[in-house]
Amino acid sequence: MSADADSQVIFIPRAERHKKKKRKRSYLFVLLLVIVFVVVVVLSRTMTIDQTNQTNSFLATNLEGSTKMIIQKQANGLEKRFQVKEDQKESNKEEEQETVEKDENEDIHSAVTSDEVNEAEEVVESSEKNEQMEAITADFVLEHKVKKQETLFSITMLYYASGEYQKKVQAYNGITNPEREIMEGITxxxxxxxxxxxxxxxxxxxxxxxxxxxxxxxDYAGSLAQYNEIKNPNHLPYDTLLHIPNPSSLQRNVPIFQSSPEKPSYRIVINKKSNQLTVYDGNSPIKSFAVGTGKDVSKTPEGEFKIINKIEKPWYRAQEIPGGDPNNPLGSHWLGLNVPGTDGTIYGIHGTNDPSTIGKYVSLGCIRMNNSDVEWLYNNLPLGTSVRIINK
Known part of the structure; x- marks a missing residue:
């Protein structure tokens, strides 16, 4: 078999071909791994970017909210500052206004003339004077016509026997300057x-x-009798008018009655135990009367006393029975005793409307007698007669 060198078929062994296929497969697998890796890497980055974007978006959103809150707070703070400043301005304006008004008032007050001030002081003084006069009241007022050379002091000494009453008289009469206002002839x-x-x-x-x-x-009783020309000091009927002079015009210890040689000096002894009243002329008894004394031994006081008043037809005050009334338990006459703490109207020697009680212990403390007996005492015993009460 003939053929050209270029056209010759080259035979490749099976094992070698198998290796080549295997090598291609290895390359493809490696390429596939590379592609997968690349894809994974790309996907990872993509996911990371998305997460980053989401995070950034979230942060941006939060940041935007925080920023807004901060901005709002700052704005509110600024508003408050502005408001405080405005309030301070208004307060300062009000203070300035008040200061101006106060200054104006002070200027107005300082503008009051001295005449107006004096007038106001006079009004106050007049008001105080009127109040003082209103505060002083009197149950009895006597008019005095000022004589030559009399002063407020001498006048108060005349009516009060003390200069301490000058202010009272001065205020009652509305006097502010006694030296100028008190003159002869005024009342x-x-x-x-x-x-x-x-x-x-x-x-x-x-x-x-x-x-x-x-x-x-x-001590002034005798002098008072002389001043009023009382002829019988032993008999002072009620409703008699007596002039009460300043004590400087009276003498002390003037005998209240003038004793004459022909009149005897009497004294009385009352024995509660025997209920007998004996009248002595010196040391000689001349009269003796039966009496009634206290129902309790302590009711009729014991001791040395004097007769200080004599009343004909006395009133019985406890029951308002007039003198001379047949029902009056005090009888026809009363001789008051100066028992300590009394004025001659509590304990005394008196008559009775019940003769059966004479000689008994029946009274509330007085010494009661038959009306004829007490009348003898009334007619014969002068004021100041000594009365001794004993119990033996």
């Missing part, structure tokens, strides 16, 4: 004077009790 109102008054004798009163009431002592 002053004297509120509740202590002296230079007229006293109306009440039931049971005597010169001794009246002296003690106005002067604080019985």
């Amino acid at each position: 002053l109102q004297i509120p509740d004077p202590h002296y230079m008054v007229v006293h109306k004798v009440d039931r049971g009163e005597s010169l001794l009790s009246i002296s003690k009431k106005y002067y604080g002592t019985e």
Whole structure:
């Protein structure tokens, strides 16, 4: 068989062909792995990018919200600052306005003239004077016409025997300057004077009790009788008018009655145990009377006393029974005793409307007698007569 060299068929062994196929397969497999790897890598990157984008988007969203909140807070803060500044401005304006008004008021106040100030002070003084006058009240007011050379002090001494009452008289009369306003001829109102008054004798009163009431002592009783020209100090009917002078015009310890040589000096002794009243002339008994004394031994006081008032037809105050009434338990006459703590109207020697009680222990403390007996005492015993009460 003939043939050209170029056209000759080249025979390749089977094993070699198998190797070549196997080699191609290996290349394809490697290529496939490379492609798979590339695809995996690409997919991984894609997923990573997506996640990154999502994360970035989320972060961007949150960042945007936070930024908005921060911006809002900053805006609110700025608004508050602006509001505070506005408030401060308004407050400053108000303070400035108040300061201006205060200054204006001070200017107006300082603009008041001295004449207006003096007028206001006079009004206040007048108001205070009126209030002071209204505060002073009096139960009795006496008018005094000022004499030459009299002063507020001498006038108060006349009516009160004390200069401490000058302010009272001054205020009551609305006087501000006594040295200028008190002059001869003017009339002053004297509120509740202590002296230079007229006293109306009440039931049971005597010169001794009246002296003690106005002067604080019985020492002026005799002088008071002389001043009022009382002829019989032993008999001082109620409703008698007595002038009560300043004590400087009276003498102390003037005898309340003038004893005469022909009149005896009496004294009384009352014995509660025997219920007997004995009248002594010096040391000699001249009269003896049965009496009734306290229902209890302690009710009729014991000791040395004096007769300080004498009343004809005495009233019985406990039941308002008038004197002279047949039902009056005090009877026809009363001789009051100066038992300590009393004024001659509590304990005394008196008559009775029940003669059966004489000689018994029946009274509330007084000494009761038959009306005829007590009348003898009334007519013969002067004020100041000593009365001794014993129990033996």
